[in-house]
Structures are given as C-alpha cells and as structure tokens.
Amino acid sequence: MSSIANSIFTPETAARFDKLASIYPVKRSALVPMLLYAQDEIGYVSNAAVAEIAERLDLLELDVRNVLSYYSMLRTAPVGKYNVQVCTNISCMLRGGFELLDHCKKTLHIGHKETTADGLFSLEEVECIGACCWAPAVQVNYDFHEDLTPAKMDAVLEDYRAGRGKDVK
C-alpha cells in the first residue's frame, strides 16, 4: 500500500518510492533516483509525476523542476520507443561521433531531440556516456553500442526496427 492515496505509478514502483523516501537522512535525497524510476516507468517525467514526487518528498513542485531541469538525462516530454543517444564528447568526437550523429539524422530524417513520425526512434546528442574506450558509442535506451561506423549503426537501427531490441523506455 502506497503512502499516497491515488498514485499514478504501479503498485511496485509506488512501494519502491515509499521505501526510497525512508532510507535517507533527508527525504529530498531520494529525489534524483525517484525521477529516474518515474521516467523509466512513464517514459518521461510528466507534470503528474512531478506533482506526486513533490508530495512524497514534501517539496515544492518548483524544487522538483529545478533538479529535473538540471540533469539532461531526465526528460519532460515523451520520446520514441527507442531513444538513440549519440555521444559527441572528446573521445567519440575524435573517433567520428559527429559523422555518426549526422548519419542518424539523415537515415532517420529527424534532428536533435526529435522523434520519427512512427514514434519508433528519437535522436539526441549527449554528453559523455562513459564509453571512451570503445568510442564512438551510442546508447539506445539502456543498451550500449560501441565502436560504431555508419554501416554498423544502420545494422543497429535495423535490429531495433525489426523488434529485436530491449524495450525499456
């Protein structure tokens, strides 16, 4: 049973949130993990999610939004089923990250932070995703794809298009 009467989250997530709010010395420390789990469940951090998290942690909605807008991996708008995040930071840039990004833009016919018409893919240029050893790297939802070339990228996208990828949003 969740501490919030009409939670917008599933009973499992709600229970997880109840626990999260109780394990830190200060309740608001649970804010970032909560936002991440909320995003995993809903696909993005909606206004309703902001409102509920604020209520759970005794924060103002504005406080939640202040943190939410700081982290670029947290989203406030829905993305496609597969969110393609292309790293263009130093290592990836030197190994062709920008070519990869341009290639994705061309093949998917979308730009930065846009979603394809069928809602399958969205594209995002991101800061370092921590895969410098295998640059250039791309993260699709929670999957890593490293050491890519435009041709390899096509194959990766094709896999997802054919429904062979993990579906975590």
Next chain:
Amino acid sequence: MADVSFTVDGKKLTAPAGTLLIDACKSAGIEIPAFCYYPGLSLQAACRMCVVRIEKQPKLATACTTTVAEGMNVTTESPEIAQARKATLQLLLGNHPLDCPVCDAGGECELQDMTFKYGAADSFYTEPKNHREEQQWSPVVYFDRPRCILCYRCVRMCGEGMDIFALGVQNRGSSSVIAPNIPVSESPNGMAALDCEQCGMCIDACPVGALTSGTYRYKTRPWEMNHVATVCTHCGDGCKTTLGVRSVSDGSEIVRGDNRDKSGMNGDFLCNKGRYAFDFANNIERLTSPLVRKDGKLVPVSWEEALGFAGKRLREIRDEKGANAVGVIGSNRTTNEESYLLQKFARTVIGTNNIDHHRTADYVTLATALQGTTTVAGKPRFASQRCVEKSPAILLVGGDPTNEAPLTAWNIRTNVRLNKARVYVANHRDIKLKRQAKAFTPVAEFGYAAFIDSLGEENEFTKAVKSEEKLLVVVGNELRGGELAKLIAALPHAKFALLADYANSRGAADMGVLPDALPGYQPLTGSAIASEYTSPSEPGLDLLGMFDAAANGKLAALYVVGSNPVKRYGIDATALKDTFVIVQDMFLTETAMLADVVLPAANLYEKSGSVTNSYGDVQLVSKAADKAGVRSDFEMIVRLADKFGHEIKTLVPFGKGLRADMGQTRGAQSGEADRHSVWLTANNMEPKLSPFDPFAILDEIQRLVPGYDKLLRLQLLSGNDQHIAPAGSGLVQISGSRKDLVLPAADSLFTSGSLTRYSPMLQDVQRHQADEAATPLASAD
C-alpha cells in the same frame, strides 16, 4: 562575540569575530562591490565580484564569505583585483544586452556602476548573444532573461525572506535561468506565471534590470523623480516608504513606491500594497471640487460656498436642537493632528461627546489593562514594531500577520531566520506563520477565551510559553474587551502588541476619537485634559448609536471625515434621510452619496503630519503627491470651524511663541516658503504659523496627550520612528456595559479596506491570483 583586529588597505580595523569581511569593510567606509551578496540572506559566493587579496592565502578570496580573523591583512583594491573584477564583468556581460538607455534599472543598476568603474568595455565573446523575449510573470513582475546575471538574490529573497519559494533556478551552465513556480506547461494562458505574495521584493533585490515593476517600467527614470520618504497608507504596520513623484499638470503624481531609504523599521521590506497600491491617489474618480446638494442632486460649487453653507447649517442645527443632536465620525486614515483636531472640534466647537470612528482593534482595553502594571525588566509593556524583529520569543494569539500585517510577518520570519527566535502560535486558522512556529495550538473559532483559560493549565504549549523570560505577545484583533484584559492578566511577564487594520487606527484611538475617552484614554472628567476642554462630562453616542439616533430622528447633523460607515457597517440609507450630512473624502463613497455637502480631501500621501502604527510607533508623513482641487482634512476642519463662527485661535493655537516647522515636513514641495522662513529666522523675526499647519496643533498634543509628551520633535523630523506608550495611570475606566464595537476589516493580502476598489493595480493582482495562479493549483487536486 569578542572583537578581533585586522588590517584592510593599511587601515587598522576592529569588528566582532564572525563578522563577514564585506560587512566589516562597509562599516569602515571601504566599499567592496558585490552582486550576489545581500545582507540577511544566505551566502552564495556566485558572482566573484567581491574578491580581495588576503595575506598568506594563495588565491584571491571572496569577501562575502570570509569572516574576519585576528591579524588578517586584506587588500581590497590593487591592479590584480581590478583585473579579476574586470574579467568577472566581461563574463557577466557576455550575454547581457547593452540596452541601458531603455532598461528601467538604468541609473540604478549595480552592473552599470561596476562596468563604469572597472571599464570592461570590450568582450572576448564573439558568439551571437543568447537572446530571449521578455516575459510577464504577473501584473507587477516582468522578467527580462538576457539581463539576468544569476546572482540568485530574487530566489533567496522569495524563499528565505518571504517564505514563498516562488522562484527557482532551472537548467544548467549557460542555459541556467530563473524560473517562476507556475511553468508554461501548467499555466492556463500559456505563459509562465507567479503564485506569490506579489510583494515585489525580488524586483527590489535585483541588482540589474532583469526583474522590473509593472507599475513603474518605461514611465520615468530615477533622476527625473523626487524621492519622498513617508509612511504607507494601507495597514497598521507603518512601513516607511520612498515615493518617486513627478510633476503633472494638476499637481504631482506618484510613479513609484519602494524603500530605497532603508532607514525605517521595515528595512527594505514593503508588501504589494505599499509597493503598488499608491495608484488610488492617481485615480480619475477622485473628487476635486466641493459638492452641495441642490434640488436633490450634488452639484459642484466653490469652496467658499460649500464651507459657508456647511458651517452655517451646522451652527443653526447646534443652536436649535442642541449639541447632542450633532454627531462626528473620524477616520483611520487621517493624521494624528487631524484626529486630535476633529475630536477637539466635536468637543469644544460643537460641544458634544458624540464622536467615534470605525474601530479595528480594542486599544482602550489594551491601554487600561496594561496601566499600573510593572514594566518588564524596566521597559514598558507596550511593544514596538522593532521588538518583533529582536525579541527571542514571540507568542502570536489570533490574527494572520502574513495577510493583514505583512511587515509583522516579515519581522517574525527575519527574527526566526537570523536570531533563531522561538515562535508560538495560537490561532483558529492554519495561518502561514505556522511554518515558522516552534509550537502551534489550534483554537476553536471564537474560542480564544478557552485558550486564555488553558494558559492556567499545565501542558506542553503553556509550559514552553511560560518558561520564556522575554516574551512578546502579538495579539490579533479577534481578542477584545474582557478577553484581551484576561490574556494580559494571564501573562504578567510579557510585552504586548495589538494588531489593527489601516494606517492610523492606533492614532485615532490615542487621539481620543472616542465617545467615552479623551485623548490619551483620559476619563471625561477629572484629568488635566478634561479641565482644559469645556466639553460635557457624559459619554456621547458611539458610531452605531449615532445611526440609531439618526433613524429615530434624534440626530440632526452628522459630520463624517474620511470614512465610509454606510458601507462598512451596512447602514440603511434611509436612516440619514432627515440628517444634515457633511462628508470629507477622496471619492464619492456610499456615505458621501447621501451627504448634503461633500468636500474633496487629500490622502495621507498628500499631506504632512504624524501617524501612529499598531504598536504605537509615531512617524512623520511628508507630502509627496499633490492633487489640484483637494484640501487636507486639517484645513477643512479649521475652515469649517471658522464658518461655524468659532474663534479659531482657541481651536488651533497659532502665531507667536510656537515651535515652527521650517518646511522639513513639506517634502518634495519645499522651496520658497522654507527659504522665506530661513530668512525670517536669520533676521531675528519669528516665523508665524498658519492655522492650517498641522504642526501648530502638535504642541498641544505634546502638552496634553499622555505618552505623546515623550515625543522628540527632532527625532520625528529626522524621519525616525519613536515608540509611544499611553501613560501609566489615570486612564478611562472600562464599565461592564461598554459595547464591543470593534469591526476589523480582516483584509486579505491583496485587498486593503476601502482603497482596493480605487486601486487598479491591487484589483489586477487579485484577478491574477484568482485566475492564473489558482487554476493550476485547482487542477492539481
């Protein structure tokens, strides 16, 4: 704390340990520039403008976060520091538009001043400037994002100072922005908006022109205005305000209200009423000509005709029907001098005690209940507004200061924030100050008597309250009469303050605008003041008694000054049909519409004199604005007495032998008259006071009204507040049958008694709070 000695720019200084270097330097006259530092708010060290060189430290350090230490050697100006500050300015100016000629902060912008000083004229920043359109967050707050330097003063002011948290910081790096609490996605009109108290403190704290005021922007420039320090006309807190005034064709108009002059007891605080609701004075519905009823209609006439008719008729009625057929109603919005004069007019010119005003708190009981009791630690038990900011413990019984007395609430919050004061709240509502409280005890509505009884019991709340050695009790106007007296008796060790509505409610009571008490709560017989007045010794009719008498045909004339009892008390208009009514007011109110003579009055921003706030702090009001065609209530009372056929010298002492005001009180309009009086004095000729100078009567107030004899004229004229307490003994005795006539206005934060309807800005803010701010909250439920 112990003092430490240190050296700044070769100068030996001492300051208490723990003082911030920037503050210690400021007290010694060494200015260290800073944008993000704001006294009283938490430290940010975000702007890097206050960097100084401290000996033995490897790098430049920020003076706003460094506390002084023994033997510290500091350099505040050197080529190295100037270079560092210049680089900071170049960074801040990276995206800053150079729109100083149109920016409202031009001339008052700290960034402009610093750029001028350090000359960061060229920038290494070659990218296009990050531009965003200006946003309107509320009727009074506008945000121009490119001008913002992210000092977070507004965020801290709103959060820590106001306890609202309506502003936050969103995004990061170069896209960081200040954001309001209602984002675009939740706003009904597709625009970001503020749900706050609309106090405008964020605008005041903003060091640049990023936040600008809806009432002032694009109207004028700082150097084009006269700045007059006076007292806000709205609630009983008595905030000092600096009005920016400008000449217009029919007088001079107020264009801005703020508190540049931070010398008052409110520091830099003003609420939305003080900051924006001055516009009632500029309202086009102002009466500017006397009106007399002819054939059932009010028609404009000359002053001579209106006053002549009113005075003659009043004399006839007094002579025919007797003095007790005349009633006089005073105001909460007139100066002490006017209130005093009005009751003197009623008692000595008419010869009746039928005088009363709209009472908003029971000051008679407060004065009498506290008389004769010993002082607390040698200090009087009447608290001053300044006690609220300093007292280590505060008990708040009733009242909602956040809405009704915003400065009291601000001072309580400041006291909690800076001095860790303990606040105890007993209230029938969940008031916002509960958030600051150490303990809260709910009281049933109208159940304060039970709460006072519970003070005798042993529970956690009463134990905590009674263990406080220095306790200040702030009492709301729900408590009056016997209850108030009982509360005062229950806490013999405490200091008391009673909150009233309106600017001069306390003053009206102190000045004896009461049917059963003379000025200073002196009884009608026996006191020194009574022997000087030749007035009847029987109490007169109170306000409602007068209207009852009018309905029964026993009140033939009624003289109303600056109040609207017909609306406030819901009086049936037919009650006054056979009564001759004279009304002095700014607007054609419900009462004025029933009058036979209406005289256009100046408001508190348009005259000089003194006012007393809820706590008994007396302050000077100076003439700031001016409106052609109106006269001060003081002048009108004197002229009416003259037309009545009264010897004016016995009403207002004037002429030789009195201490004159040399023009200091006339504010922005001072000029020729002052030079004349200076010349007179220089030539050993005594300036003569006119009977229309309110200071002519201040001598008499100081001579006759107990408590006001302690008033220091020089302190008053210097713009300082002085605390006045009624005399310790010989006050009017409360009889058991005394009627409770206290009718608080119970104003909310966005209303102000009868003035809201004449203030477009207050109405606009009210509408904004009801629509833009309330809708997202409703949908969230």
